Amino acid sequence: MSITAHSPSAHAARITEPEVLLDVQAISKSFGGRVVLSDMSMRVHAGEVVAFLGANGSGKSTTLRAVNGIIEADSGDIEIAGVRLTEASAARRAEARRSAATVFQKIHLVPRRTALQNVCAGGFSRLPAWRSIPPLFGAELKEEAMACLERVGLADRAHDRADSLSGGQQQRVAIARALCQRPRMILADEPVSALDPRAADDVMRLLRQLAVEEGLGVAAVLHQPHLARAYADRVIGLRDGHLVFDCPVAELDDTELAALYL
Numbered sequence: 001m002s003i004t005a006h007s008p009s010a011h012a013a014r015i016t017e018p019e020v021l022l023d024v025q026a027i028s029k030s031f032g033g034r035v036v037l038s039d040m041s042m043r044v045h046a047g048e049v050v051a052f053l054g055a056n057g058s059g060k061s062t063t064l065r066a067v068n069g070i071i072e073a074d075s076g077d078i079e080i081a082g083v084r085l086t087e088a089s090a091a092r093r094a095e096a097r098r099s100a101a102t103v104f105q106k107i108h109l110v111p112r113r114t115a116l117q118n119v120c121a122g123g124f125s126r127l128p129a130w131r132s133i134p135p136l137f138g139a140e141l142k143e144e145a146m147a148c149l150e151r152v153g154l155a156d157r158a159h160d161r162a163d164s165l166s167g168g169q170q171q172r173v174a175i176a177r178a179l180c181q182r183p184r185m186i187l188a189d190e191p192v193s194a195l196d197p198r199a200a201d202d203v204m205r206l207l208r209q210l211a212v213e214e215g216l217g218v219a220a221v222l223h224q225p226h227l228a229r230a231y232a233d234r235v236i237g238l239r240d241g242h243l244v245f246d247c248p249v250a251e252l253d254d255t256e257l258a259a260l261y262l
């Protein structure tokens with residue numbers, strides 16, 4: 001994990017080649033007649049970390065869930081890696097959504113399986129269902145999963161049971177599993193909320209490293225503004241389902257930030 005936040009070379013690359021990996025266009029969502037997200041628009045570019053901030057219930061997770069397909073927006077549109085979801089076939093839509101891998105606060109590893117076996121699960125969508133038990137994973141998938149563990153700095157723990165790893169290590173295994181899905185971007189829904197400050201820093205540094213060094217887009221819901229300041233390029237503020245600000249992290253205003261949580 002060698003890079004520091006806000007590397008100038010990544011900044012230059014974004015200016016010359018701002019590939020849009022996620023384009024959320026005026027999406028709205030209601031549950032039981034209550035509007036929880038209203039006309040939300042935002043973008044994530046390749047190589048960029050975007051942080052979502054806002055109080056409980058402000059619509060952060062709803063935005064990510066509309067992108068990854070856990071829910072469908074009532075209106076608006078979403079483009080993932082150039083695929084406009086409302087116009088795409090079901091197969092194209094599923095493929096586009098696979099290119100945005102999700103990492104959750106609750107890590108959901110299979111505790112008794114090894115780190116490597118858990119990471120292999122990220123590649124299952126490319127395999128027939130009967131190949132998804134460990135003896136049948138195949139050498140190729142195992143090799144790819146091992147490379148993913150190397151990318152998160154945990155190759156040496158590949159054969160340890162998931163439940164023998166620390167919380168921070170388990171979240172890095174979950175990120176490796178997401179990488180094994182071969183995504184263009186990572187949607188991280190409170191990826192560090194269950195971690196101590198040091199492990200939280202490690203995970204955020206890793207997500208930033210994947211953006212800067214590998215060109216992934218990262219959209220992360222955070223409850224820690226200081227982590228957004230340290231690791232994001234852009235910060236999005238949500239309040240009561242409305243976008244309040246979307247600005248480069250250097251322009252984040254303390255008063256506006258505090259107002260999100262009033």
Ligand SMILES: Nc1ncnc2c1ncn2[C@@H]1O[C@H](COP(=O)(O)OP(=O)(O)OP(=O)(O)O)[C@@H](O)[C@H]1O
Nearest residue numbers: 031032036054055056057058059060061062063221
């Ligand atoms: N499946 C659902 N059914 C009914 N209401 C829902 C559903 N999902 C979310 N909501 C409501 O939508 C609102 C926005 O929820 P969301 O999870 O997006 O907030 P959030 O900003 O991510 O909050 P938190 O920081 O607490 O995770 C909340 O009031 C929540 O109760």
